[in-house]
Amino acid sequence: xxxxxxxxxxxxxxxxxxxxxxxxxxxxxxxxxxxxxxxxxxxxxxxxxxxxxxxxxxxxxxxxxxxxxxxxxxxxxxxxxxxxxxxxxxxxxxxxxxxxxxxxxxxxxxxxxxxxxxxxxxxxxxxxxxxxxxxxxxxxxxxxxxxxxxxxxxxxxxxxxxxxxxxxxxxxxxxxxxxxxxxxxxxxxxxxxxxxxxxxxxxxxxxxxxxxxxxxxxxxxxxxxxxxxxxxxxxxxxxxxxxxxxxxxxxxxxxxxxxxxxxxxxxxxxxxxxxxxxxxxxxxxxxxxxxxxxxxxxxxxxxxxxxxxxxxxxxxxxxxxxxxxxxxxxxxxxxxxxxxxxxxxxxxxxxxxxxxxxxxxxxxxxxxxxxxxxxxxxxxxxxxxxxxxx
Numbered sequence: 001x002x003x004x005x006x007x008x009x010x011x012x013x014x015x016x017x018x019x020x021x022x023x024x025x026x027x028x029x030x031x032x033x034x035x036x037x038x039x040x041x042x043x044x045x046x047x048x049x050x051x052x053x054x055x056x057x058x059x060x061x062x063x064x065x066x067x068x069x070x071x072x073x074x075x076x077x078x079x080x081x082x083x084x085x086x087x088x089x090x091x092x093x094x095x096x097x098x099x100x101x102x103x104x105x106x107x108x109x110x111x112x113x114x115x116x117x118x119x120x121x122x123x124x125x126x127x128x129x130x131x132x133x134x135x136x137x138x139x140x141x142x143x144x145x146x147x148x149x150x151x152x153x154x155x156x157x158x159x160x161x162x163x164x165x166x167x168x169x170x171x172x173x174x175x176x177x178x179x180x181x182x183x184x185x186x187x188x189x190x191x192x193x194x195x196x197x198x199x200x201x202x203x204x205x206x207x208x209x210x211x212x213x214x215x216x217x218x219x220x221x222x223x224x225x226x227x228x229x230x231x232x233x234x235x236x237x238x239x240x241x242x243x244x245x246x247x248x249x250x251x252x253x254x255x256x257x258x259x260x261x262x263x264x265x266x267x268x269x270x271x272x273x274x275x276x277x278x279x280x281x282x283x284x285x286x287x288x289x290x291x292x293x294x295x296x297x298x299x300x301x302x303x304x305x306x307x308x309x310x311x312x313x314x315x316x317x318x319x320x321x322x323x324x325x326x327x328x329x330x331x332x333x334x335x336x337x338x339x340x341x342x343x344x345x346x347x348x349x350x351x352x353x354x355x356x357x358x359x360x361x362x363x364x365x366x367x368x369x370x371x372x373x374x375x376x377x378x379x380x381x382x383x384x385x386x387x388x389x390x
Contacts, residue, residue, distance in 0.1 A: 003041045003295040004371045009033075016040075016367075024349040031347040032378050037172075037323060039238040039369035043280075044288035047237055050279035054272055063271040072281035073246060077231075079286070080205060083215045089250050091258055092269040095243040096202050097123055099230045100166065102247070104131045106261050107196040107254075108163045115158070115165040115195065117149070118357025119325075121172045124200075125357060128166075136162055139358045145317050147174055147359075149182060151189050158193060165195040170203045170213060173325045173356055173365045175318035177211055180219040187220035187227070196254075197227045202245070203321045205236040205289055208297055211319045217250065224250040228258075235321075236289060237280045238369075242273035296322050299368045299375050306379040311389045322369040323351075329362035331389060338364065345385035348378060 009017045010028045016036045017028045024035070033040075042048070054060075070087035077083040093099035100123065108114060110132035116124045118137050125135045138154035140147035167186060169178050178186075190197040199216040207213050217229055232245035249255040279285065300318055307315040312330035328338045335354060342348045342364065353363030368375060383390075 003292065004373065005041065006371065006373075007040060007042065009040060020349040025343050026347055026349040031349060032374060032381070033349050034366045034368075034370075034378060035349050035351045037235060037321075037367060037369075038240050039322070040371060040374065041238065041369070043238045043276075044285050046279045046282060046284040046288070047239065047276045050275045051272060054275050060271070063274075066269075066274050066278070069274045069278045072278045073231075076281035076286075077215070077248075081213060081215055081218065083218050085217075085248055085250075089248050089255065091247045091249060091255065091262060093230075093245045093247055093262075094267065094269075095234065095240070096200060096230050096232050096245040097127065098243070099245050099247050100124070100127045100198065100200070101131060102258065102261060103166075103196070103198045103228055103230075104128065104133055104164065106257050108133055111161075112163040113159065113161040115154070115162050116357070117154075117168070119173060119353065119360035119363070120168050120356060121200070122351075122355040122357070124166050124168070134161070135357075137358050142359065147171065147176055149185065151185055154189065155193075162193060162195055165190050165193075165197050167197060167199045167216065169199055169201050169216060170206070170320035172203060172321060173323055173351070173353075173360075173363070174316055175321045175323060175325065177207070177213055177319040180214050183214060183216050183219035187216065187223035190226060191223060195226070197223060198230065199227065200230045202230065202232050202235050204231060206293065206296070206322060207320045208293065208300070208318060213320065217248070226251070226254075228254060233277045233280045237276075237285065239273075239276055239280070242270065242276060244269055244273040244277060295372075296368060299370070299372065300324070302372075302375060303366070303368055303379060306383060309390075310383065310386050313386065313389075322367060324366040324368055326364050326366060327362060328364065331386070335361060338362075341385045342382070346378075346381035348381060 016033045020033050021027050070090050074087050077085050113134045113136040114128045115136045117140050128135045141150050204213050229248040234240035304315045307313050314327045316325045351365035353360035
């Protein structure tokens, strides 16, 4: 479980490394990729072993039924989050981006408005716009080192054209964990406004010591008739390229509608991805995640100490995820000035804050799921790029 072993991802069709020059003007030859949310270290040995066993078998024909896969998901949710689910509730999508698009397709119509709470994962707005729906922003409120909800303000923004709420828990980009009371309040808001509640919980396993993640369905089981929970092993185990996620739908009517859409599209999961996830959701996988969180906690401490020592910069304290949300507003610089320093001086590709919607204008998001030596180099580069402020 050595998360510091050097691995060169350049030239491997890695979007994180091989697209950074075209997207951010930072060459992978001398740059550091800290944008898209995947890790730079290898996945768990149990996952690799399962894949190797399949490769050694050598036959990759049609496959059918995966009871162990569904049982592994059931075991994982109960063991890690005290969430009791039925295996029948689980439907599989081609990743969570696809799951969000499917939810929009099944439970909204073109022209409908969809509620989101920015700053939030940029793909929410992109998917809403791509499907011909409209984004209705209900901004979070910055409260010191965290964000809070203002559901009265959110209520005042609604027009009656809204049919869905896409929720982010744990919150991306801030790493905020929502309390049971806050989750129930969101569920009540969805009930009051007759909104299908889609809860994206993809970062649910990446929780730092002293914190606990609560699934929406655990906090508000009374909202099951309108709740769809999206989960995946992709962020936890660095297997996003397998494009496999889960839609956990307790309500039979909602589930039947999604099943019908998947059947119409003739969609089924890939057998190798199923093997990998089944192996991941195991005691061996859980031990690996525990070791990964120790590594990430150490990286988080180093990064925060470096950033917070630079006048005008502040890294919001993470409760979850490996995505640091850094506020540059104290520098007095425009977003273009900040990104120019990161791009031209530090040679770092980070995720631009404005892409996360209202409230993101003066921020950048940095991926900390990398080897220690790379993070140390990134910290040194950022410190040098803003040396005139120190």
